[in-house]
Amino acid sequence: MPVASSSRRKSTRSRREPSEDRIEEDNPSQQTGNNDDVEGGDDEEEQPRRRVKQEKKTQKKTRRDSESDNDPPRVVVDDEDDRIDIENFYDQPLDKKESGKLSGIAQDWEMIRKQIHQGSFSLAKEVATSLADVLEGDHANEALSEVDEIMKKLIDIDYEMQSHEKSLSGMYQQLMRGEPVEGAIDLYDKEVKKRINEFNDRTTRKKYGSNDQYVQFKQGIFEVQNPGVNIPPINDFIPREEGDESDDDDDLEIGGVTQDFKCPITLTMLENPMKSSTCGHAFSGNAIRDYLARCPPAGKSCPAAGCSERLTMAMLVADSSLEKRVKLAARRAQRDEYDSDADDGEVIE
Template sequence: MPPRRTRLRRAADAMSDNIEEDDASRREDEDAVVDEEEEEEEQVRRPKTRKGKAGKQRALEPLSDAGEDEVVPDNSEPVNEETFGNKPLDRNEGQKIQGMASDWNAMDGNLRAGAFTLLSEVASAVAEYGEGEETEKLHKLDVLMKEIVDIDVEILSHEKVLKQLHQQVVSGEQISDIVDRYEKNVQAELNSYENKTSRQKYAKHDKYASFKQSIYEVQHPDEAMPPVIEFIPKEDGDNSDDDDDDIQVGGVLQDLKCPITLTLLVNPLTAGPCGHSFSAEAITQMLGPNRATKKTCPAAGCNRMICLNDCKPDKDLERKVKAYDRRARRREDEMEAEEIIE
């Protein structure tokens, strides 16, 4: 496996190349979407720092040498001999390990909020405005998305191992080989992942499923997407056990209409307890002014109790609604143009 920093930089550069190629072929009504994509790409290239408990800015150590165009503070604390040494760790060192795990978690959050969303939106635009070249471009984007998934798994492996080490330290276990144990356990996680087939790696990944969904809903409007596993060729090592229900991501047609107004969602809010989404004004009126008062979810067949505090803005869903509405208007315009020609 190539070093993580190199892979992350290569993936970011590839995203930029795909976006630049696609921008030249988009129509004027895509300008607003492109602006959002460029802003989100910038967030991926320059991940934010976060404040620790002591109020100081903690750098995301994994990006300390990601590129010359990134300004990264030099106060990061990697897991190495100088930081910990080969000596038993006390609870103070345990807190350091927990902080490092939080940094990896923050980095993964940036990746999910930036790169994954950006690639899905670019793929949707390519599928819609590919001008006959969408097949090749979508293949390149699919390869790139899988690289980003690999990076996501790698980041989560570091976080997982650090959390495990933290638990061992705070429970009183004497650890004198922290560096070796950290590196060995991370490598074991990555080796396990590398030994999986493509179906085992990507079919269950929620962001890869969203990526495929963004393409399918453009190419097959008003059709439910089949399980993601059907888009990934079978390899040696795949068997019938991989085709069970827990890997069948897909097959669901997302309803973009509000259960209350029965029209397209406007400023959608999604309820945490049940996952149903509503137009902001409609659900606010239904639940009443007290944000903590719970009522039965108005979605058909749902008995969960929700309140306004449970309902959060859903920007991803809002983008999907706008894209769906734009495509519907485009189809109407094309149909009207055909009628005039006839």
């Protein structure tokens, strides 16, 4: 095989050397080590990442500088980690498409409020009636006063939760009317605080005298301690304060209602009582079922004397609280009768 002469090999080597020099000139950073991207020992894969990140920062700054002062702040998303730039985030107006969310949150408040306080109110009323049955004198007054304060605090908390619910419902109604809600967070906070402050500024009578839960609470105590006696207005149990003289006609005193523990149908003590949700009269369970058996769709008139309300079985609910009060009142009446008989039979020498 022919062999290249030494002169030819020399010529070939001389042609290759200039090309290597050109490569070195095109990439001087690889030799000098003065490039900032390489400082600190970064590897070759890290270099392009640093340059891309620097370019993104420059682009963001350029966009912010180009925006007019009158333009709303722009929400900038970092493409690298998909995080929102909180500093540039702002409270955007709500429109009608957001109304469903507000309605759902308001319903959540209502559900939580009912679940929590339905049991709490019932427990407070049962404890109060039990104490009224077993205690007398100063011991009874002291114990019932403590339960009374607990009942009032429960009503305060219940109203606070209603304030959240009603504030959200008001914003929902505003959106449904086609009116956008500006500054939703601030509007919500202000409305809740406004409602709570208005409630706190009321007198004690205005806070609790017309509250159904508190009325039932005081009635239960009175019925056990005074069986068969007419219940005075609830406001008679609440001291008058400055401002009560100007009560509106809507804030009428609630009370003066006597809970008769006898069934209007059987004229005997209530058994498994059921109460009408319309007129409030109570009946023994079996008696009212027999009375309304095969009744027309419109129902029958209430069997209580002087009541013209129409009744159906759908309007009646079992009342376990009333059932317990009936038993306590019956036991107290028996005890009073026993004490009276003992006094009559006492022999004086």
